[in-house]
Amino acid sequence: MKDNKDIKAMIFDIQKFCLHDGPGIRTTVFFKGCNARCKWCHNPESISKNKQLSFDSAKCVLCGECEKICPQHVHEIEDRKHHVYFNKCISCGKCIDVCIPDALKMIGREMTVSEIIHEVEKDKKFYEESGGGVTLSGGECTLQFEFVEKLLKAD
Structure with a gap:
């Protein structure tokens, strides 16, 4: 052991x-x-x-910073809605680092x-x-x- x-x-x-x-x-x-x-x-x-990535839509301010930085294109802001494609996420945490309102976190x-x-x-x-x-x-x-x-x- x-x-x-x-x-x-x-x-x-x-x-x-x-x-x-x-x-x-x-x-x-x-x-x-x-x-x-x-x-x-x-x-x-x-x-x-x-x-795994967690997303709290109530905290999201739709700034788009996560969308810009994510290498896997997990985030998409469209029609004032934040879509998260969790199946694409590789848990790199880059989006979490730029999320000022803490809508994203790693579990x-x-x-x-x-x-x-x-x-x-x-x-x-x-x-x-x-x-x-x-x-x-x-x-x-x-x-x-x-x-x-x-x-x-x-x-």
Whole structure:
């Protein structure tokens, strides 16, 4: 197995102060990747195991900067509407860098065991006071079993 420093998992979010994912105050680590594809999925952004572009049309000001910079022509502004062709996206992030109103974001980032431990330890005092802890969620975290095993055994 790889060393803790080398092994990475695709994570789409780490939520703090969760009250519904187990006893006490918890930090929930959301993994990307799920092969169940349930129609009622609570976290559809976790289904794909890869990074993916997200677009919030309510934030878009139709400036067209993303359209200009995207090498794959994922964005098209036409008739005062922003069309996003997600199937063309290669997750380069160039459009996100120029999106001033933050209408675009990337869902998913690779994280090491150490990075996640560093993040969840920030809330250690809440866990101790409330009887809480960390919840691994997703997606399906066991699809990244080697990583989960290292994470659960980490000091």
